Amino acid sequence: MRVLVLGGDGFCGWPTALHLSEAGAEVVIVDNLSRRNIDNELEVSSLTPIQPMRVRLAAWREATGNEIDYHRFDVAQHYYRLLSLLREFAPDAVVHFAEQRAAPYSMKSSWHKRYTVTNNLNATNNVLAAVVESGLDIHVVHLGTMGVYGYGTAGMKIPEGYLRVEIRTDDGRRIEQEILYPANPGSVYHMTKTQDQLAFAYYNKNDKVRVTDLHQGIVWGTQTPQTQRDDRLINRFDYDGDYGTVLNRFLMQAAVGYPLTVHGTGGQTRAFIHIQDTVRCIELAIENAPKHGERVKILNQMTETHRVRDLAKIVSDITGASVDYVDNPRNEDAENDLFVENRQFLEMGLEPVTLANGLLTEVTEIAQKYAERCDRDKIPARSQWRAASVGAGLPADADQPSTAG
Amino acid sequence: MRVLVLGGDGFCGWPTALHLSEAGAEVVIVDNLSRRNIDNELEVSSLTPIQPMRVRLAAWREATGNEIDYHRFDVAQHYYRLLSLLREFAPDAVVHFAEQRAAPYSMKSSWHKRYTVTNNLNATNNVLAAVVESGLDIHVVHLGTMGVYGYGTAGMKIPEGYLRVEIRTDDGRRIEQEILYPANPGSVYHMTKTQDQLAFAYYNKNDKVRVTDLHQGIVWGTQTPQTQRDDRLINRFDYDGDYGTVLNRFLMQAAVGYPLTVHGTGGQTRAFIHIQDTVRCIELAIENAPKHGERVKILNQMTETHRVRDLAKIVSDITGASVDYVDNPRNEDAENDLFVENRQFLEMGLEPVTLANGLLTEVTEIAQKYAERCDRDKIPARSQWRAASVGAGLPADADQPSTAG
Numbered sequence: 001m002r003v004l005v006l007g008g009d010g011f012c013g014w015p016t017a018l019h020l021s022e023a024g025a026e027v028v029i030v031d032n033l034s035r036r037n038i039d040n041e042l043e044v045s046s047l048t049p050i051q052p053m054r055v056r057l058a059a060w061r062e063a064t065g066n067e068i069d070y071h072r073f074d075v076a077q078h079y080y081r082l083l084s085l086l087r088e089f090a091p092d093a094v095v096h097f098a099e100q101r102a103a104p105y106s107m108k109s110s111w112h113k114r115y116t117v118t119n120n121l122n123a124t125n126n127v128l129a130a131v132v133e134s135g136l137d138i139h140v141v142h143l144g145t146m147g148v149y150g151y152g153t154a155g156m157k158i159p160e161g162y163l164r165v166e167i168r169t170d171d172g173r174r175i176e177q178e179i180l181y182p183a184n185p186g187s188v189y190h191m192t193k194t195q196d197q198l199a200f201a202y203y204n205k206n207d208k209v210r211v212t213d214l215h216q217g218i219v220w221g222t223q224t225p226q227t228q229r230d231d232r233l234i235n236r237f238d239y240d241g242d243y244g245t246v247l248n249r250f251l252m253q254a255a256v257g258y259p260l261t262v263h264g265t266g267g268q269t270r271a272f273i274h275i276q277d278t279v280r281c282i283e284l285a286i287e288n289a290p291k292h293g294e295r296v297k298i299l300n301q302m303t304e305t306h307r308v309r310d311l312a313k314i315v316s317d318i319t320g321a322s323v324d325y326v327d328n329p330r331n332e333d334a335e336n337d338l339f340v341e342n343r344q345f346l347e348m349g350l351e352p353v354t355l356a357n358g359l360l361t362e363v364t365e366i367a368q369k370y371a372e373r374c375d376r377d378k379i380p381a382r383s384q385w386r387a388a389s390v391g392a393g394l395p396a397d398a399d400q401p402s403t404a405g
Numbered sequence: 406m407r408v409l410v411l412g413g414d415g416f417c418g419w420p421t422a423l424h425l426s427e428a429g430a431e432v433v434i435v436d437n438l439s440r441r442n443i444d445n446e447l448e449v450s451s452l453t454p455i456q457p458m459r460v461r462l463a464a465w466r467e468a469t470g471n472e473i474d475y476h477r478f479d480v481a482q483h484y485y486r487l488l489s490l491l492r493e494f495a496p497d498a499v500v501h502f503a504e505q506r507a508a509p510y511s512m513k514s515s516w517h518k519r520y521t522v523t524n525n526l527n528a529t530n531n532v533l534a535a536v537v538e539s540g541l542d543i544h545v546v547h548l549g550t551m552g553v554y555g556y557g558t559a560g561m562k563i564p565e566g567y568l569r570v571e572i573r574t575d576d577g578r579r580i581e582q583e584i585l586y587p588a589n590p591g592s593v594y595h596m597t598k599t600q601d602q603l604a605f606a607y608y609n610k611n612d613k614v615r616v617t618d619l620h621q622g623i624v625w626g627t628q629t630p631q632t633q634r635d636d637r638l639i640n641r642f643d644y645d646g647d648y649g650t651v652l653n654r655f656l657m658q659a660a661v662g663y664p665l666t667v668h669g670t671g672g673q674t675r676a677f678i679h680i681q682d683t684v685r686c687i688e689l690a691i692e693n694a695p696k697h698g699e700r701v702k703i704l705n706q707m708t709e710t711h712r713v714r715d716l717a718k719i720v721s722d723i724t725g726a727s728v729d730y731v732d733n734p735r736n737e738d739a740e741n742d743l744f745v746e747n748r749q750f751l752e753m754g755l756e757p758v759t760l761a762n763g764l765l766t767e768v769t770e771i772a773q774k775y776a777e778r779c780d781r782d783k784i785p786a787r788s789q790w791r792a793a794s795v796g797a798g799l800p801a802d803a804d805q806p807s808t809a810g
Contacts, residue, residue, distance in 0.1 A: 165570035195600040
């Protein structure tokens with residue numbers, strides 16, 4: 001089994017590459033280091049001391065004897081490099097993490113909106129066009145988001161990607177159809193994922209490309225059994241207002257003695273999954289590839305749901321931190337329910353790590369252990385969903401955002 | 406009334422700019438001349454002898470006394486140029502034609518797929534982000550396509566953009582919802598238009614941008630009363646296999662004494678509209694802008710439907726040409742019905758030019774008049790929907806397609 005991991009230096013990509021390597025796959029990583037470069041832009045860094053790629057890969061070689069090959073280029077820009085690699089390596093599966101993945105970052109300014117759009121949509125289209133042009137039978141596994149569904153489902157359980165609806169025709173008949181769940185994105189980042197879905201559907205229909213699209217919840221946790229094998233393999237932990245998820249920000253606030261800041265009423269319900277389950281889900285998705293001619297396989301990659309204020313309470317109970325309610329910068333409903341179908345992964349054998357069991361480890365092994373590396377000023381979320389802020393620091397005649405590296 | 410016409414040198418953009426100028430609007434055109442450059446690439450040219458932009462604009466000034474300003478830049482690439490122009494000109498409406506608009510061209514090779522995706526999606530996102538960043542209350546009018554609906558509607562009349570569906574909930578209730586009509590694009594070009602729709606919906610929801618999306622049928626006809634005022638104002642007429650629509654190819658085949666080539670059985674039903682009605686529809690769309698807070702207004706911009714083989718018969722009856730049935734390069738159903746709702750424009754006062762009345766003018770005034778300019782080799786459609794053809798003539802390390810001019 002050969003797997004190409006696009007975005008294999010990132011928070012999900014890196015542990016996925018190691019997990020698949022340990023499971024016996026031949027793994028090649030492509031990454032343009034955009035996530036590290038964005039750290040430079042935002043003047044933040046991972047709480048955990050992540051190592052340069054070549055150090056990481058050497059440590060993995062020492063720990064396991066396994067080689068992981070690594071190519072630094074931009075999937076959204078260097079199509080022919082990608083195509084050549086597909087032809088040389090002939091992977092069975094391409095795991096596509098090569099997208100800008102933070103909603104707040106995508107809303108920081110018009111530049112960030114445009115970077116997110118051009119990077120994400122060109123990356124996805126390049127992957128699909130290259131798979132077609134290669135003529136190889138490559139399964140594309142894509143990391144999508146639960147956010148494509150939106151968060152207001154009238155008490156209905158969110159199905160896995162497709163929705164059965166009834167349409168009344170002009171002559172009074174009723175037609176049943178299964179359609180792609182109507183998109184309702186909450187940020188420019190989420191919007192690109194809904195646009196990705198249409199690309200998958202099209203290339204699947206026209207070119208019979210086999211695609212699995214994983215609608216992932218918010219990932220929590222930092223380490224996997226593989227990243228724990230050597231300090232140099234440690235995974236990144238983001239706590240800043242753009243890339244830090246709500247849970248990570250709570251953990252850091254508690255670790256540095258700040259109150260936990262809950263946006264609005266904290267009544268937003270979100271879906272979660274542990275990073276160990278993420279990498280296991282990717283493996284299961286590869287093992288359970290769609291058949292030839294099958295439509296895009298969509299799975300909800302999440303294991304539990306929580307309201308934000310309840311998360312704050314759990315972290316507060318473990319750490320003793322207090323809770324502060326602040327204004328919500330996002331343009332969203334104050335309170336929402338969320339019921340999610342996730343039967344497919346459970347039937348494939350996923351045994352979830354629960355928040356109740358795993359959270360204490362995060363508090364002691366990550367947040368408290370590395371607390372002295374935290375820059376407290378970076379914790380608050382500052383992106384405004386409705387501000388018309390300008391592209392800070394860019395010349396007025398700058399071209400389209402580019403990540404060429 | 407101030408109107409910015411993006412793509413104002415193109416087949417629809419040019420007569421629209423003139424029509425609005427004559428109707429009293431202050432018009433500014435932006436165009437990167439991509440359509441003329443693509444003629445160079447394809448080694449074809451408009452059957453009609455179109456003039457350079459500055460000649461066109463001088464002729465319009467002579468004919469009417471009206472000034473139309475013109476800026477040559479790429480909307481998909483030069484965001485800050487667009488933003489400055491919005492701030493300086495402060496248009497009431499932006500008419501967005503700045504997209505690659507030929508389905509066969511979008512399927513010629515992986516390079517053409519990628520050019521279409523990056524050009525169209527970045528152009529649309531740039532327009533929306535710039536309108537938001539400008540802080541101005543600008544109505545965005547976009548040329549979409551009937552092709553977003555797909556062509557298999559089980560005998561149902563295609564509504565104007567939104568579809569009322571019933572969903573059964575887990576607890577047995579039925580919820581009625583109006584959703585964006587499920588997308589079913591037939592080419593990479595059409596796919597980008599379905600992705601555009603999600604961008605309009607998002608910016609409308611988050612930023613309250615007022616948007617009208619026009620789902621246009623196949624445009625036929627060449628001239629409008631404005632383009633007829635001076636020979637130098639003549640509109641383009643494309644007959645080649647990529648940009649020439651089915652009707653134009655029939656007209657040319659007849660004019661040069663070739664049989665009319667019908668793809669497959671010719672049972673494909675398509676929607677049509679005359680270019681004079683196109684420009685009138687744009688004017689009506691601007692006059693009937695959505696209110697603040699209103700969702701994206703979607704109108705079907707077409708006036709009649711015909712099966713391709715019936716079109717061939719009409720042209721054959723007028724010209725005496727014979728009809729040839731050849732293989733269909735597209736990946737589509739051989740036969741389809743098409744019923745389209747188009748009440749909104751009719752209620753606004755549109756009085757359609759019908760094929761029955763207008764076609765003879767096209768035969769005599771355009772196809773026969775300029776027949777000696779026709780390159781017969783260029784008439785056949787050569788793009789294959791399923792071939793994995795390479796980007797002809799491109800270096801193997803070429804970057805992302807760019808139209809920087």
